[in-house]
Amino acid sequence: MKNKCIACSVEIFDKNTISLNIKLLGKNIENYYCLDCLANYLNVTKDELLEKIEEFKSEGCKLFN
Numbered sequence: 001m002k003n004k005c006i007a008c009s010v011e012i013f014d015k016n017t018i019s020l021n022i023k024l025l026g027k028n029i030e031n032y033y034c035l036d037c038l039a040n041y042l043n044v045t046k047d048e049l050l051e052k053i054e055e056f057k058s059e060g061c062k063l064f065n
């Protein structure tokens, strides 16, 4: 399955980025943002999103690896 960023059309290869979209935007979303556009959309920095991923990982969320 190919996932493209809804904002900039870049292909998203990182499963954790997809998972983060699902976590932050809801599991019924059909469109995903790449990390840069997600940061832009949520008005946070990319580093904050990467921290979020680590946070979810450490919580043992199965969406992340």
Ligand SMILES: [Zn+2]
Pocket: 005, 006, 007, 008, 009, 010, 033, 034, 035, 036, 037, 038
């Ligand atoms: Zn993008």
